[in-house]
Amino acid sequence: MTCLTSEVPVRSRTVQRLAAMRFAGATIALVGLLAVALLHPTPVSAAPQLTNASIQTPDPSSLTFRVQIASDADLASATVNYKILNPSGPSVAGSLRVDVSGRNADASAKLETRNNERFVPVGTQFTYSWTVVDKNGATTTTAEQPFTFLDGRFQWQSKSDGRVTVFWYGDNQSNALQAMEAAATSIANNEALLNAKLTYPIRLVIWRSTTDSKAAQQQRGSTFDQQIVTGGARVSPDLLHIYIPTEFVDVVRHETAHIITKVAGDGTISNLPSWIDEGTAVYAQVTPGDGYTQDLKRAISADTLLRLRNMGAPSNQPNQVNLFYGESWAIVKFTVDTYGKDKFAGIFKSVKDGAPIDDALQSNIGVDQDGLYNAWRKSVGLKTIDFPPIPKASTAGAAQATQPPLGIPTNVTSAGTTGGAVSDAVGAVVPRGQAAVVATGAVVVALVLGFLAFRLARKS
Numbered sequence: 001m002t003c004l005t006s007e008v009p010v011r012s013r014t015v016q017r018l019a020a021m022r023f024a025g026a027t028i029a030l031v032g033l034l035a036v037a038l039l040h041p042t043p044v045s046a047a048p049q050l051t052n053a054s055i056q057t058p059d060p061s062s063l064t065f066r067v068q069i070a071s072d073a074d075l076a077s078a079t080v081n082y083k084i085l086n087p088s089g090p091s092v093a094g095s096l097r098v099d100v101s102g103r104n105a106d107a108s109a110k111l112e113t114r115n116n117e118r119f120v121p122v123g124t125q126f127t128y129s130w131t132v133v134d135k136n137g138a139t140t141t142t143a144e145q146p147f148t149f150l151d152g153r154f155q156w157q158s159k160s161d162g163r164v165t166v167f168w169y170g171d172n173q174s175n176a177l178q179a180m181e182a183a184a185t186s187i188a189n190n191e192a193l194l195n196a197k198l199t200y201p202i203r204l205v206i207w208r209s210t211t212d213s214k215a216a217q218q219q220r221g222s223t224f225d226q227q228i229v230t231g232g233a234r235v236s237p238d239l240l241h242i243y244i245p246t247e248f249v250d251v252v253r254h255e256t257a258h259i260i261t262k263v264a265g266d267g268t269i270s271n272l273p274s275w276i277d278e279g280t281a282v283y284a285q286v287t288p289g290d291g292y293t294q295d296l297k298r299a300i301s302a303d304t305l306l307r308l309r310n311m312g313a314p315s316n317q318p319n320q321v322n323l324f325y326g327e328s329w330a331i332v333k334f335t336v337d338t339y340g341k342d343k344f345a346g347i348f349k350s351v352k353d354g355a356p357i358d359d360a361l362q363s364n365i366g367v368d369q370d371g372l373y374n375a376w377r378k379s380v381g382l383k384t385i386d387f388p389p390i391p392k393a394s395t396a397g398a399a400q401a402t403q404p405p406l407g408i409p410t411n412v413t414s415a416g417t418t419g420g421a422v423s424d425a426v427g428a429v430v431p432r433g434q435a436a437v438v439a440t441g442a443v444v445v446a447l448v449l450g451f452l453a454f455r456l457a458r459k460s
Helices: 002-039 173-194 210-216 222-227 248-265 274-283 290-302 318-339 341-352 357-365 369-379 432-459
Strands: 049-059 062-070 075-084 092-098 104-112 125-134 139-142 145-148 156-160 164-169 202-206 232-236 239-242 412-414 422-426
Touching: 049 125, 049 139, 062 075, 062 125, 075 104, 092 104, 156 173, 164 173, 173 202, 173 248, 173 274, 173 341, 202 248, 232 248, 239 248, 248 274, 248 341, 274 318, 290 318, 318 341, 318 357, 318 369, 341 357, 357 369
Parallel strands: 092 412, 164 202, 202 239
Antiparallel strands: 049 062, 062 104, 075 092, 075 125, 125 139, 125 145, 139 422, 156 164, 232 239
16 A cells, blocks of 8 residues: 555656646747747738839820829828939939828829929930838839820820930921931031030930920010020930921031030039020031021121120020020131130130139130130221229139929829839838847747746756
């Protein structure tokens, strides 16, 4: 009987010890699994899906970004991010935020392109992408897509020779091809004249008539527009507009020259005065044109010329426009003929390097604007003028920050509803840093519980 009673507590302690060891092992395993799960979290919800990204351009006054959104959770926000590409400086970036709700949306965001706040020319090149976030934090950002903004009223065609791309519509192909050739010729001629190199391709957008082009032109004063017909314009560093169907070859050569003058002479501190910029552009034409030369002859005959120092900006008086261009051309031609192409190119380089125009002229041809004006007056049979000396600034003027070429909003909320291939989609997850901290704590707890379990087993 004694032997029988003494065996019962031995078996009981063994069972307790085994149970404690199993408990300790199970505790360590469970907490370890928890740590692994926290270190490798799974998305709470699938990222929103974006399809049918597109841009609509009904006319030159606006463009609308669109996209269709489907989500497993309620939507929190949708934003379209865009860049207006600028080959000669920083791109202009902006974003449009769209109000969205529910789990599905046809989202849209409208960008005004031709108003008192901004002018985004037809032919401008964009990149854009969408970012959509749901209320669980799941985010989808689409890949950047390229886009060329064209006037949606017409069906456009294009052709490129590598350096020049031309856009046209209707039966205007013959003019377009002539324009492409004229632009290429002007590039080559002005690169040689100004000892400069254009390192990026350019685009020409050609309308069939001034009536068609009116809605695409930058808004100006109504009186000026009624009296002056604009044949074309350099609307950005790599983009030209041609508005008229006649004499367009010289318009193209003129506007293309402006692209090269900017490359050759516009710097971060100093810019070219209009007289040398416009004069060089007229010099690039096959002929200066009857309108310019006739008004110039009349002004020379009556000695009613414009003072060169007053021609730093284009005239806003309609009755002086032809004289401004004609006189600018005549003085540029005189400078090239008298001092040579190398010194003329040197004037541009000096301005690009930061010299004011008077210093650039003085260092290259030995006279300032007043001296050049008098030399030219003498060449056309007029008396020279005694100008008072120009006081020198005691200190150099502070450089001004370069302003973006377009007034583009960087954060605009758009009411309504918002297109592209999905990329960089992520679900809502526990942040990895936070997960690591929690997991480390879980491992420590597991070790403590395991140690206590083993102690309990030994005592049992």
